Amino acid sequence: MTNIVGIDLGTTFSELAILNAIGKPEIIPNADGERLTPSAIFFDEENPDMVRVGIEAINSRYLNAQRSVRWIKRHMGDPRYHKTIDSKDWTAVELSALILKKLKQDCSVEHGEIRDVVISVPAHFDEVRRKATMDAGIAAGLNVIGIVNEPVAAALYYATTRKVSGRVMVYDLGGGTFDVTIMDVKGHQMDIVCSQGDHSLGGIDFDQKILEMLEKSYREKFNGELIASDEDRAKYEDESEDIKRTLSRRDVAKKMLYGPKGNMKVEITREMFEAAIGELMDRADILVEVALEEAGIDPSGIDKVLLVGGSTRIPLVQQRLEKLFGFPPETAVNVDECVALGAALHAGLTMVREKPDAVSAGIANGLKDINLTDVCNHSYGTICAPLDKETGRRVVENRIILKKNTPLPCEASQMFYTLTKGQSEVAVTVTQGEDKAVEYVNRIATHKFKLPADRPAQCPIKVTYSYDVNQRMHCKFEDLESGRILEVDLALGQDGKVSKQDVKEKDEEMAAVGKSKVQ
Amino acid sequence: MRMDKLLVSILVLLAASAAVTFSGLIDRYQFARFVNHIERIGLRYLLKLRGLVRRFKSSGAFGRTRTGIAANAQSGPGTDSSSPVDIRILNCRVRLTKQKDQDRVVDVFNVDICGSIHTSITACQAALKVSVLDVTDEFPMAVQTQVRQGTGAGGPVLSPFYHKADLGKLPHQVTILSDWTSVAQLRLDKLLFPRRGGRTLQFDTSVLSAETGQELALARCRFVYENPDFGFMDLQENSERTKVLAVALAFAVSAADGDLHDWEIDLIKNWARDNILDSPEEASDQDIPRLDKALNKTIAFFRAGNRLDGCGICRELLGIAPIAQRYDILELCLYVARASGTVAAEELAILKDLATWLEVDPERFRVMMQKVLPIDMHQVKDIQTVLGITLDMDKEKVRRHLNKEYSKWNSRVTNSDPAIQGQADQMLRLIAEARSQYTSEQRVSPQDTKAPVR
Numbered sequence: 001m002t003n004i005v006g007i008d009l010g011t012t013f014s015e016l017a018i019l020n021a022i023g024k025p026e027i028i029p030n031a032d033g034e035r036l037t038p039s040a041i042f043f044d045e046e047n048p049d050m051v052r053v054g055i056e057a058i059n060s061r062y063l064n065a066q067r068s069v070r071w072i073k074r075h076m077g078d079p080r081y082h083k084t085i086d087s088k089d090w091t092a093v094e095l096s097a098l099i100l101k102k103l104k105q106d107c108s109v110e111h112g113e114i115r116d117v118v119i120s121v122p123a124h125f126d127e128v129r130r131k132a133t134m135d136a137g138i139a140a141g142l143n144v145i146g147i148v149n150e151p152v153a154a155a156l157y158y159a160t161t162r163k164v165s166g167r168v169m170v171y172d173l174g175g176g177t178f179d180v181t182i183m184d185v186k187g188h189q190m191d192i193v194c195s196q197g198d199h200s201l202g203g204i205d206f207d208q209k210i211l212e213m214l215e216k217s218y219r220e221k222f223n224g225e226l227i228a229s230d231e232d233r234a235k236y237e238d239e240s241e242d243i244k245r246t247l248s249r250r251d252v253a254k255k256m257l258y259g260p261k262g263n264m265k266v267e268i269t270r271e272m273f274e275a276a277i278g279e280l281m282d283r284a285d286i287l288v289e290v291a292l293e294e295a296g297i298d299p300s301g302i303d304k305v306l307l308v309g310g311s312t313r314i315p316l317v318q319q320r321l322e323k324l325f326g327f328p329p330e331t332a333v334n335v336d337e338c339v340a341l342g343a344a345l346h347a348g349l350t351m352v353r354e355k356p357d358a359v360s361a362g363i364a365n366g367l368k369d370i371n372l373t374d375v376c377n378h379s380y381g382t383i384c385a386p387l388d389k390e391t392g393r394r395v396v397e398n399r400i401i402l403k404k405n406t407p408l409p410c411e412a413s414q415m416f417y418t419l420t421k422g423q424s425e426v427a428v429t430v431t432q433g434e435d436k437a438v439e440y441v442n443r444i445a446t447h448k449f450k451l452p453a454d455r456p457a458q459c460p461i462k463v464t465y466s467y468d469v470n471q472r473m474h475c476k477f478e479d480l481e482s483g484r485i486l487e488v489d490l491a492l493g494q495d496g497k498v499s500k501q502d503v504k505e506k507d508e509e510m511a512a513v514g515k516s517k518v519q
Numbered sequence: 520m521r522m523d524k525l526l527v528s529i530l531v532l533l534a535a536s537a538a539v540t541f542s543g544l545i546d547r548y549q550f551a552r553f554v555n556h557i558e559r560i561g562l563r564y565l566l567k568l569r570g571l572v573r574r575f576k577s578s579g580a581f582g583r584t585r586t587g588i589a590a591n592a593q594s595g596p597g598t599d600s601s602s603p604v605d606i607r608i609l610n611c612r613v614r615l616t617k618q619k620d621q622d623r624v625v626d627v628f629n630v631d632i633c634g635s636i637h638t639s640i641t642a643c644q645a646a647l648k649v650s651v652l653d654v655t656d657e658f659p660m661a662v663q664t665q666v667r668q669g670t671g672a673g674g675p676v677l678s679p680f681y682h683k684a685d686l687g688k689l690p691h692q693v694t695i696l697s698d699w700t701s702v703a704q705l706r707l708d709k710l711l712f713p714r715r716g717g718r719t720l721q722f723d724t725s726v727l728s729a730e731t732g733q734e735l736a737l738a739r740c741r742f743v744y745e746n747p748d749f750g751f752m753d754l755q756e757n758s759e760r761t762k763v764l765a766v767a768l769a770f771a772v773s774a775a776d777g778d779l780h781d782w783e784i785d786l787i788k789n790w791a792r793d794n795i796l797d798s799p800e801e802a803s804d805q806d807i808p809r810l811d812k813a814l815n816k817t818i819a820f821f822r823a824g825n826r827l828d829g830c831g832i833c834r835e836l837l838g839i840a841p842i843a844q845r846y847d848i849l850e851l852c853l854y855v856a857r858a859s860g861t862v863a864a865e866e867l868a869i870l871k872d873l874a875t876w877l878e879v880d881p882e883r884f885r886v887m888m889q890k891v892l893p894i895d896m897h898q899v900k901d902i903q904t905v906l907g908i909t910l911d912m913d914k915e916k917v918r919r920h921l922n923k924e925y926s927k928w929n930s931r932v933t934n935s936d937p938a939i940q941g942q943a944d945q946m947l948r949l950i951a952e953a954r955s956q957y958t959s960e961q962r963v964s965p966q967d968t969k970a971p972v973r
Contacts, residue, residue, distance in 0.1 A: 080937065126933045199932055200944070282951045283925075290926045293919070378930075390880070391843035434930040439890065442935050 002358050004351055005117040006153065006343025007103060009096060009133065011073040011176025011202055013310070014039045015340035016103040018111060023366020025157065025344035027337050030054060030106040031519075036336055037106075039099050039175075043067045043085045051516045053102035058238070065230030071204055072096050074176050076136075077129035088512065093132050097139035097513040104140060105518055116358075117142045118347035120339050122177040123149040124197025126378060127432055127444050127490075130471075139513045146350045147471065150174070151181035152192060152374060153342030154308040158330075159185050160345060160370060166303030167193075169291070171329065172339070173284065173317060174309035176202040180287050182295045182302070191373040194294040194405040196287045201280060203244070203311040209276040210240035213268060214257060222261040247273050248313045274316045281320060288324065294405065305329035310336050345370065354470070379404040380465055380473065383429045383438055384416050394419075397436045402465045404434060411466035418451065418459040425450050426461065428477050430488060449477050449486040606695065610634040611724040611738035618704055628722070628742070630682075630703040636694045636726050636736045644729040645686040649703050650679070652721040653713050654741070662720065663711040663751055677751060680710055686726065714750035719743050757839035762794050764832050764840075765848040767817070768873060771829050772852045774821040776863035783858040788814055790851055829869065833876030845877040849884065853891040862892050864899040871904060882907060893942040894949060902953045905946075918958045925950045 004019040013036040017025045030037045032055060042057035044050035045067060052060060061068040067085060075081035075092040082089040104114045121133050130147050137144035151170035158164050164185045172179040178201040182193040214236060218226035227233050239255055246253035247270045257264050274281075292298060305321055307329050312318070321329045348367045351359045381400040388395045402412050418426065426449045433441030451459070464476040473490040604610045614629045630649055638645075651662040661679035682703050702724070712718050725737040749757065766787060773783040791814060796806055836845060852873060856866040874884040885907050894905060902908065906924055908917055925947065932943040 077933075124929075124933070128935065129933065196926070196929070198929065198947075279948075279951050279955065282955055283947065286922055286925045286951065286954060287929070289918070290922050290929075293922060294926075390883075391841075391846060393843055433934075434927070437886070437890070439936070440931045440934060440939060442933075 002116050002351075003107075003111055003114055004344065004347045004359070004363065005107070005114055006148075006340050006345065006347045007100065007117055007119045007137075008150070008153070008337075008340035008343060009073065009100065009119055009121075009136070010039055010174055010339075011071050012039055012204065013037060013175060013336060014099055014103060015337055016107050016114075017337070017340040017344035018107065019344050019348045019363050019366075021360065021362045023345075023348060023363040025341040027340060028107045028111065030103070031109070037099070037103060039070065039072065041069045041072075041095055041098055047517075048086055049515060049517050051098050051518050053099055053518055056519070061234035062231050065234045068234070069095055071176055072099070074200065077126070077132040090512070093136045093139060094512050096133070096136035098516060098518055100137055100140035100142060101513060101516075102518045104142060115143045116145050116347065116351060116355075118146040118148050118343045118350060119144055120148050120150045120153045120343045122172075122174075122197050122199065123151055123179045123181055123195035123377060124177075124199060126442060128442065141514070145347060145354065148343050148346040149179070149181070149192075149195060149374070149377065150177075150339045151179045151195065151308060152183075152190075152372070153340075153346055154338045155181065155183055155185070155190060155306065155342065156345045156370070156372065157338040157342035158306050159188060159190055164304060164306070167295075167297070167301055168304045168306060169288070169302045169325075170306045170308055171288070171312060171317075171321065172308040173311040174202050174339075175311070176200070176204055178202060178284055178287065178309075180284075180291045182291055182297075188369040189371045189373075191407065192375045192405075194291055194375065195377065196291040196294065198283060198287055201283055202309075203241070205280055206244055206273075206277050206311065206314070207237060207240040209280070210243050210268060210273065211236055213272065213276060214240065214255070214266060217266045218257050218259050218264065221264050222259060224259065224261040226257055226259040228260050243268055244273070244314070248315060270315070277314075277316070281316060284317075285320060285324070288321075299325050307331045308335055308338055346372075350470075374408050374469065375405045376402055376408065376410065376467055377404065378432045379434050380467070381431045381433075381441070382416075382463055383427075383431060383443075385419060396438055398431050398433065398438050398441045399436075400434070401463060402467060406467075408471075409466065409468045411464060413462055413464040416461045416463060418455070418457055418461065421457050422453055422455065423451060423457065423459075424453045426477070428463075428475075428486065428488075430465075430473075430475050430490065445475070445488055445490060447486060447488060449479070449484075451479055451484065452482045455481070604633060606634050606697065608634050609636055609724070609726065609736035609738040611722060611740045612699065613720075613722050613740055613742040615742075615744070616704075618706070620706075626707040628703075628705040628707065629701055630705065630722060630724055631699040631701050632724055632738060633696045633699045634736075634738070636689060636696075638689055638692050638694075638728070638735055641692055642688045642690065643735070645689050645735065646727045646729045647684045647686050647702050648681055648723075648725045648727055649683075649705065650681040650723050651705070651710065652723065653718050654721045655717070655719045656713070659721070660713045660752075662713075664709050665711065677711060680705075685729065712744075712746045712748075712750045713752045715746050715748060715753055717743060718746050718750075758844070759795075761836060761840040761844050761848070762791075764836055765851055766791050766795070766814070767827055768829060768832060768848060769851050769855045770817055770821050771827045772855045772866055772869055772873070773858075774826070775865040775869045777865070779818060779821055780859040783855050784818060786855055786858045787851075829872060830876050833873060837876075837878060842879070845879055846883075846887075849874060849877060849879060850887060850891070853887060857892055857896060860896065861898050862896045864901075867897065867899070867901060867904070881909075889942075889946075893938070894945045895942065900949065902949065902956070906950060906953055908953065908957065914958055918954070921950050921954050921958070 006017045006025065008015045015027055015036055017027050020026050027035045029035050034055065037054045038058050040054065040057040040061070042052040042060040044052060045064060057068055069083050069090070072092050072095045076096065078092060081092050083095065084090070100119075107114050117137060119133055119137050121130055125133070134144045134147060151172045154172060155168065155170045165187070166185065168183050168185050170179070170181045170183065172181070177197060177199055179195060179197040181195040184191040184193060215226050218224070227236060243253040243255060247268065251270045253268050255266050255268075257266055292301070295301070302325055305325055307318070312331070312335055318329055345367065348359070348363055349370060349372065352364055352367055356364070379400045380402040381398045383396060384399050385394045385396050387393070399414065401414050402410060406412070428447050428449045429443050430445040431438075431441040432444050435441050460480045462478040462480055464478070466474045475488040475490065477486040479485075609632060611630060611632045614631065616627055616629045617624050618627045636645070652659050653662055663677040664680040666676050666678045682705055684703060686702070720742045722740050722742060723737060724739070726735045727733065728735060769787045769790070770779070773779045773787065788811065791810060792807065795810060836848065840848070852870060856862045856870060870888070874881065885904070888905075894900065897905070906921065908920065912920060928943045928946040928950065931939055932947065934940050934943065
């Protein structure tokens with residue numbers, strides 16, 4: 001029987017969990033015996049093929065920051081991002097693949113081949129970022145059988161390990177991203193209601209605020225800069241993180257600053273820290289309110305708040321939530337691990353659904369009562385040119401067909417009409433985004449739909465989108481008069497068109513990751 | 520010709536504005552009368568009229584005169600509806616009635632005929648043709664109908680209106696209709712008159728041989744109709760005037776910060792060339808220099824520190840420009856404000872004023888502004904304008920509004936365009952800032968923060 005694995009590919013830390021014989025997820029420690037692996041990479045200077053991932057990479061940053069990379073997740077899906085090492089441009093997909101390779105490699109030592117995995121992503125990740133995450137898994141030699149939203153994974157773990165019932169809010173404040181998800185839980189039945197997320201709100205932003213305080217203190221005392229090099233910055237970034245952790249336990253954190261103009265002792269109080277992160281916390285509060293509004297409820301409609309992610313240890317986070325909801329949020333034994341554990345459960349559910357023969361009876365039995373109804377993470381639409389009622393002019397706009405947060409599986413249709421007499425084709429575009437304005441939505445597929453010529457304007461074209469539980473989307477464009485049909489399938493990890501350039505890039509990714517020795 | 524008109528209208532505009540600005544130097548009332556005189560009967564009007572007449576003549580839009588009537592056709596004298604009837608010839612009259620069209624009622628001209636129709640043969644297959652000529656002004660013009668909808672260069676396309684119908688076989692060589700017989704209903708919503716107001720319309724009702732097209736009888740009558748809508752000549756003039764005023768407002772925005780930047784001037788000049796000249800490619804050798812001369816005079820006017828009465832111009836635009844054109848003007852002004860790379864507080868203020876004066880939807884203006892002038896261009900962050908916080912909002916409304924804005928920009932933060940990503944990031948920060956400013960316990964109300972936050 002194959003190993004069933006869930007991976008939390010985090011901004012600051014990554015973890016791997018595996019389903020045991022009775023379908024319970026367990027975190028697998030890395031080669032250093034640690035349950036969490038820092039999502040950091042260091043390219044060895046002496047041995048160019050050697051890539052160090054994890055705590056060793058963190059420590060090596062102080063010596064040569066130029067050859068180290070962190071917080072890659074923030075750049076997933078960004079085609080402009082790359083890290084140049086020894087004249088090779090490493091993309092975010094390749095760098096993430098190195099981390100996944102390390103997790104896979106360390107787990108394989110004890111548990112044999114690791115192949116079928118589910119990787120977690122923030123709920124607000126769009127298709128581009130989800131695809132990039134999947135590509136990273138493939139480049140690491142994994143068979144990515146699914147992508148799960150981090151708060152969904154966390155809720156899966158919570159719901160299967162403790163008594164959770166009613167309308168639940170999962171508050172996932174991780175190292176680099178923030179998600180809030182509202183779901184209905186009844187026993188092992190979980191129905192997602194809605195999700196909201198912020199791609200650049202997490203622990204590293206709080207660390208940055210502390211770092212700014214340290215730099216300011218030093219500047220005020222010595223009239224000079226504390227940080228003179230990338231290595232200094234790496235060191236003080238970690239010092240800032242350490243202060244943040246201390247302030248979650250104590251009221252004051254003390255540190256020595258060793259700068260070029262002299263040394264000094266600083267004291268950062270919890271009050272100072274909370275004032276510094278106030279604006280960031282406001283952003284989190286707004287998203288909570290937005291999610292509540294999307295769900296059509298006020299705070300009293302939430303029965304339980306579940307905390308996920310290391311940054312939820314900050315007392316201010318818990319205080320604000322308690323003030324808003326009127327009861328304290330619930331914390332897991334380890335908020336850092338529940339996403340990976342839930343991702344393993346999700347992988348088990350996917351395997352039971354897709355390849356039941358590959359799942360042991362013990363695991364199948366352990367998962368048999370769990371039922372999850374997920375939702376569309378984004379709205380999907382098409383581009384059309386309706387008449388603007390106010391001006392009487394035609395305007396090009398995005399028309400949403402499948403709405404965000406529609407429970408899966410789902411299907412929706414809308415009717416459109418040809419614009420001109422003799423129109424022989426329609427450019428059909430599948431969009432992802434919540435806006436009417438076309439500039440603000442992402443075009444995920446574009447095709448030409450050939451129509452019979454010599455027809456009048458206003459011929460009806462029915463557009464139907466459907467989305468299944470495996471996150472496969474099917475788009476059907478139907479010319480009702482002629483019966484002609486154009487169908488576009490958009491599975492996760494595929495955008496409906498694979499160019500030679502895509503294939504070449506994928507081969508290069510595989511080669512670069514495959515060639516690198518990860519330690 | 521159009522250049523003369525433009526030059527004059529810009530000069531008139533500047534003169535009018537100068538009068539407003541320097542009201543102490545010239546008696547405002549007398550000056551306004553002078554400007555009005557020039558505008559109404561002076562050079563500009565005459566040039567315009569001559570041009571339009573020439574245009575319509577060349578398009579064959581003018582109606583025929585009596586000399587065009589076939590010799591063998593019987594024709595009645597030009598009559599009013601109330602003229603006495605001569606049964607020996609064909610007579611016509613027109614009544615304004617109403618007609619039901621599905622779920623609505625439309626006004627129609629009901630055309631009646633009576634009298635005699637003479638043919639050379641019996642059982643002649645006959646057809647009816649009604650055309651309408653507007654004879655109010657010195658030069659009669661055919662009433663038009665729209666043959667293609669559309670805006671901009673592609674349309675709409677107008678064509679002289681006529682109504683044609685089969686009359687069946689005339690039983691005798693002389694057919695006499697002793698009573699008024701209704702033969703045509705002409706829907707008013709299909710007719711386009713040259714101008715608004717009282718119009719004297721001449722209806723030519725002819726009976727034709729369906730086989731040869733020969734005119735067998737022609738009756739002519741007149742009807743005075745009060746047209747409530749702009750005529751096609753009004754629209755043409757309004758459109759041209761609108762463009763001139765648009766240029767003036769664009770310069771006003773450019774000059775708002777005390778300096779007309781070269782990029783802004785280039786943008787306005789290019790817009791003027793593209794929109795005011797019939798076709799920049801077909802413009803004559805003199806057209807562009809003359810336009811440039813007019814524009815340069817305008818630039819000099821602003822560089823001399825003069826200012827326009829923007830409110831007055833917008834008031835005029837409200838009367839002549841449909842909402843779509845007002846959006847076009849605002850868009851031009853937004854792009855002018857953007858041309859220098861940053862938007863000064865004064866430019867933002869005038870843009871807000873223009874939006875109010877032009878009576879465009881404030882929310883739509885805000886969306887336009889967000890697209891054309893991303894927040895990083897704003898020298899001063901006017902939170903209320905940028906985020907659409909209005910004075911009537913209480914704390915709860917502000918909170919809900921900001922949540923909506925946050926949700927909107929948060930979904931844009933993963934856009935594939937880095938510029939939009941950057942803008943979304945900045946907007947999210949601004950919203951968080953506004954939230955703490957307006958909805959915290961020691962909040963400031965929108966009324967208290969009319970001044971932009973620097």
